[in-house]
Amino acid sequence: MRSSPHIVFINGHLFVCCAGFFVQYSKTTKTPSLSRRVTVTVKQPAKGLNIRVFQQHTGQSNFSLDLDLQLPNTGVTALFGPSGSGKTTLLRCIAGLEKSVKGSTNHISLNGELWQSHDFWLASHKRPVGYVFQDANLFPHLTAQDNLRFSIQRADKTQPAIHYDDVVELLNIASILTQYPGQLSGGERQRVAMARALLIQPKILLMDEPLAALDDALKQDILPYLERLCHRAKIPILYVSHSLDEVIRLADYMVVLEKGRVLEEGNTQRLISTLGTSFARYQDASMVVSGTVVEQNTEWGLSWLGFENQTIAFKQGKEAIGDSVRLRIQSRDISVSLSKHEDSSILNRLTVVIDDMEKDNKDPSMVMVRLLAGNTPLLAKITALSAHSLKLEKGQTLVAQIKSVAVLS
Numbered sequence: 001m002r003s004s005p006h007i008v009f010i011n012g013h014l015f016v017c018c019a020g021f022f023v024q025y026s027k028t029t030k031t032p033s034l035s036r037r038v039t040v041t042v043k044q045p046a047k048g049l050n051i052r053v054f055q056q057h058t059g060q061s062n063f064s065l066d067l068d069l070q071l072p073n074t075g076v077t078a079l080f081g082p083s084g085s086g087k088t089t090l091l092r093c094i095a096g097l098e099k100s101v102k103g104s105t106n107h108i109s110l111n112g113e114l115w116q117s118h119d120f121w122l123a124s125h126k127r128p129v130g131y132v133f134q135d136a137n138l139f140p141h142l143t144a145q146d147n148l149r150f151s152i153q154r155a156d157k158t159q160p161a162i163h164y165d166d167v168v169e170l171l172n173i174a175s176i177l178t179q180y181p182g183q184l185s186g187g188e189r190q191r192v193a194m195a196r197a198l199l200i201q202p203k204i205l206l207m208d209e210p211l212a213a214l215d216d217a218l219k220q221d222i223l224p225y226l227e228r229l230c231h232r233a234k235i236p237i238l239y240v241s242h243s244l245d246e247v248i249r250l251a252d253y254m255v256v257l258e259k260g261r262v263l264e265e266g267n268t269q270r271l272i273s274t275l276g277t278s279f280a281r282y283q284d285a286s287m288v289v290s291g292t293v294v295e296q297n298t299e300w301g302l303s304w305l306g307f308e309n310q311t312i313a314f315k316q317g318k319e320a321i322g323d324s325v326r327l328r329i330q331s332r333d334i335s336v337s338l339s340k341h342e343d344s345s346i347l348n349r350l351t352v353v354i355d356d357m358e359k360d361n362k363d364p365s366m367v368m369v370r371l372l373a374g375n376t377p378l379l380a381k382i383t384a385l386s387a388h389s390l391k392l393e394k395g396q397t398l399v400a401q402i403k404s405v406a407v408l409s
C-alpha cells in the first residue's frame with residue numbers, strides 16, 4: 001500500500017504530496033511532473049465513465065496498466081484485485097494525478113464530458129472528483145467544520161447538488177464538527193473525510209480502501225454510514241477494496257484487476273456466483289441471500305429469514321419482523337445430503353437443485369457446487385470424494401445444510 005496523497009492549497013495553487021513527490025498544479029501547469037509514463041484513452045464519449053488506460057511504470061516495478069472500461073453511471077463499482085494490480089493507479093489516472101504522454105491519443109470522459117484526450121488535459125484540480133483515501137488526511141490545525149468549509153470554498157457553486165445539512169445528517173457528524181482531527185476516532189475522521197469529499201460537489205466519488213486503516217469494531221461502526229452514502233449518492237462511486245465482504249455489501253458492479261489488466265467484470269452477484277470466475281475459487285467464496293425477517297424467538301436468540309418459500313435461522317440482532325435482511329453464506333459452511341436428517345445439530349436445511357459443478361484446479365480433492373434455492377444461487381465447497389459417492393449431477397435435487405451465516409444488513 002502506497003501512502004495517500006496530501007492535498008494542500010497555497011496562494012491558490014494546488015500541491016499534491018504523494019509517495020515522496022511534491023507536485024504543484026496551477027493554471028500554468030498543464031500536467032503534474034511525475035517520473036512515470038501514463039497514457040489514457042476513451043473509446044466513445046458516452047454515459048458513465050469511459051476510460052482506456054495504458055500506462056507503463058519506468059523503474060523497478062516494470063508495471064503496466066492496460067484497461068478499456070465503460071463503467072456504470074450510477075451505483076458503486078468495486079475495484080478488486082491483489083496488491084499491486086493497479087487499483088490505486090487507475091483512480092489516480094481518473095483524478096488526473098498521473099501524467100499523460102504528450103501527443104497520446106488516449107482519453108477519459110464522464111457522461112460525455114471530456115477530461116482527457118490526445119489534445120486536451122483537464123487539470124486535476126478542475127476535475128469534479130471527490131477522493132477519499134485510506135487515511136482521512138484532514139488538515140490537523142482545522143476543526144472538522146473548517147475542514148468541510150475548505151471543500152465548500154473549492155466546490156463548483158454553479159449547481160450545488162449536495163447540501164451541507166444533508167451531508168452532516170447522512171454521516172452523523174453534527175456533534176463532532178467543533179473538534180480537531182486529533183480529538184476524533186479513526187471512524188469519525190473517515191466520516192468527516194467522506195463529507196469533505198462530497199462537499200466539493202463531485203460528479204464521481206473515488207474511494208481508495210476507506211476502511212482499511214480501521215480496526216474491525218470501527219469498520220462495523222462506519223459501514224452503515226458508508227452504505228447509506230452509497231445508496232443515496234446520485235453520483236457513481238469507484239470503491240477500491242481488498243475485502244470481499246465490503247464489496248458484496250456495497251457494490252452493484254465490480255471490476256477484478258490482475259497485473260494491470262481486467263480479469264473479470266460485471267454485476268457483483270452474478271460474478272461471485274458463477275463457477276469459473278476467480279471468486280468461486282476463493283477460499284472464502286460466498287453468496288448473499290436476501291429476504292425479510294418472518295419469525296423471531298428471543299428465548300433461543302434466533303431470527304428467521306424468509307426467502308423463496310424457505311427460511312434460514314440466524315443469530316438474532318437488532319432486526320425486527322418485516323425488516324429486509326441480507327445474509328452471507330460461505331461455501332465452506334454448506335454441506336449437501338440426499339435427504340433431510342432431522343437428527344443433526346444443523347438448523348438450516350434448504351431444498352436446492354444442482355445448477356453446476358466445477359473441480360478445484362488448485363486442490364483436486366475439492367469440488368465447488370453451484371446450487372439454486374428457487375432462483376437464489378448458493379455455492380457449496382465439498383470434497384470430490386463426497387461428490388463421487390453421492391453421484392452428484394446437474395439437475396439433481398438435494399438438501400443443503402447450512403452451518404452458519406453472517407448477517408450483512
Ligand SMILES: Nc1ncnc2c1ncn2[C@@H]1O[C@H](COP(=O)(O)OP(=O)(O)OP(=O)(O)O)[C@@H](O)[C@H]1O
Pocket residue numbers: 001002019036057058059061063081082083084085086087088089090
Ligand atoms: N510512483 C511509482 N513509480 C513506479 N511504480 C509505481 C509507482 N506507484 C506504484 N507503482 C507500481 O505500480 C503497481 C500498481 O500499484 P497500485 O498502487 O496501483 O496497485 P494497487 O492494486 O492499488 O495495490 P494495493 O492494493 O497494494 O494498494 C505496483 O507494482 C507498484 O509497485
